[in-house]
Amino acid sequence: GAVVSQHPSRVICKSGTSVKIECRSLDFQATTMFWYRQFPKQSLMLMATSNEGSKATYEQGVEKDKFLINHASLTLSTLTVTSAHPEDSSFYICSASRGELGGYTFGSGTRLTVV
């Protein structure tokens, strides 16, 4: 139980375009989801907390106008990287609480490459 599906797994886009990443909880409802970014050989850094039906909470240093988060339902959160630039190239991973299982379950990640 507590499976999170993330799509796409890999995307290449041109500089200046926008990319949307989806994160779905398949067998449970997730009122809160989290978005992380991981640069090569570094650990995961929390970008923002996505709350169903309300605005996301962003970590210090993360541009909310660049990384748009929408959590319109209890099973879907999306992260849109707007006007992407090469420095936005990274591995993005979402997660959600596992509820009664405790801890968190993570999506399979999205490798974004901006060229």
Place this chain on the structure above:
Amino acid sequence: KQEVTQIPAALSVPEGENLVLNCSFTDSAIYNLQWFRQDPGKGLTSLLLIQSSQREQTSGRLNASLDKSSGRSTLYIAASQPGDSATYLCASPSGTYKYIFGTGTRLKVLA
């Protein structure tokens, strides 16, 4: 503010060896500590979760311990196999939900 450190950063062992990965945290008032496995270019797979009231958890060849007083957790892997090669991450919440991750230990098990 919680800080999580993992030692060693990288480890290479021959197949069949037992090994220990270390995780240290600064704030002992933790709710839980979770160990993950990450394969190259992939997401995270949860291995073990230890609640603050527990001292250890076991799953197959894996055993994780938690010592809050010393701010340490260990992940013990018995009879290592090449398929165990991956990066192992520990994480603990800071506050109620914000997970703070260690930098990971890159494990390579040689056949």
